Amino acid sequence: MSTYMNATEVPASDLSILQQINLKLQSCFSYFSIFDNFVILLTLLYIKHFHNKRYIFLMSLSLSDFLTGFLLAWTTHKPSQLLIQCANTTSIIATLSILGATLDRTLAITHPLHYERVSSATMNIIASVIIWIFSGILVLASPVIISFAVVGFIVSPILIFFIVIIITLLNISILKSLSHSSSFMSDERREENQRVVNLLLILTATFVFCWLPLCITFPQAVFSSETEIQAVDCLTIAQGIPMVLLTLQAGLNPLIYWWRLPSFHQGMKKLFQDFWRNVQMRSVRVDYTARSPTISNTNSIQDVP
Known part of the structure; x- marks a missing residue:
């Protein structure tokens, strides 16, 4: 952790080319994450179709991704262990939000009558x-008792x-239920349920793919000596x-x-x-307001005998 913070604190000219590329990519992806998750949050809030209990966990996931992008963008400019801890918190929130959405779909598909009640x-x-x-208590408060390195790079990865x-097993059970649901479920x-399950599986797989390298390499960086870190260029490769x-x-x-969800096509389009x-109507009103004094003055001149 400290080595990553040192990499962002030193002048860009003192970093290797690969280190500079990593920081630039992290910054670009962070701002991209802020933008597209902001659009998703606006869509969920603005479109009435998404004002539904099924999309609450998705909103939680989008908000955690938005904050992750914001925090990691901040670390590229002003590194802080607290910011890294907060980003770790949002990662746990994202995983638990996917779990919540999976449990919601599992109950809705396997026990539809009980689900509605x-x-x-x-x-x-x-x-x-x-x-x-x-998630906040686990990552931000627990280091008071044990070190952040243990919480952030041992407890959190194991939990995640x-x-x-659990998410994978639940989705497998959902798929089995869908394959035997022809008697009571319309095509x-x-x-629609199949599409949602596939979405949850893709989200889970993407999360694991992008999070696994961090879980493997960061503990090595945290618990290695400075000499070992510099010897393998851990700043560049492992962090x-x-x-x-x-x-x-x-x-x-x-x-x-x-x-994966056509409703998001329609929602974002709307x-x-x-x-x-609204922008066009506002510009028309501004243009009409700007023209109004001229029209009034012209009429007043014509009315003079």
């Missing part, structure tokens, strides 16, 4: 709040991959590239939503259309 938007909101509080295993409903992948992952999720329509 017990599930509600309020319960999902409360679950999301608990996820954020639990345990959650990933359209089955296709820079995994951090770039972590930043990329937060920006990829909105693209996956757009790719968002931009309404935004452009």
Whole structure:
């Protein structure tokens, strides 16, 4: 951790070319993540179709990705262990949010009648709040008792991959249920559920792919001596590239939503259309206001005998 912070603190001219490329990529992906997750959050808030209990965990995931991009963008300019800890917190929140969405779909598909009785938007909101509080306490408060290195690079990875295993098993059970649901589920409903399950699996696989290098290499950097770190150029290989992948992952999720869910195509299209329509109407009003005094003055001159 300290070596990564040192890499961002030294002047750019003192860094190797690969280190500079890593920092530039991390910065670019961070700003991209901020932008596209902001668009997703606007879409979820603006389009009434998404004001549904099914999308609450997706909103939690998008918000955590937005904050991840913001925090990692900040670390490229002003490195801080607290910022890294916060980014670790948002990673746990993202995993637990995917788990929450998977549990919601599992209950909806395997026990549809029970799901309608017990599930509600309020319960999902409360679950999301608990996820954020639990993740914050785990990463930000627990280092008071044990070191951040142990929490950030031993406890958190173990927890995350345990959650990933649960998500994978749940999605497999959902797929099995969908294959035997022909008697009580319409083709359209089955296709929609299949699409959501595939989305959750892709999100999980993307998360693991981008997070695994960090879990493998960062502990080595944290617990190695400075001599060992410099000998293998750990700043460049073991820290820079995994951090770039972590930043990329937060920006990829909105693209996956757009790719796998047609409702997001329509929602974002409507968002931009309404935004452009409002801009045009505002420009027309401004132009009319600007012309009004001239028209009034002209009329007053013509009225003079």
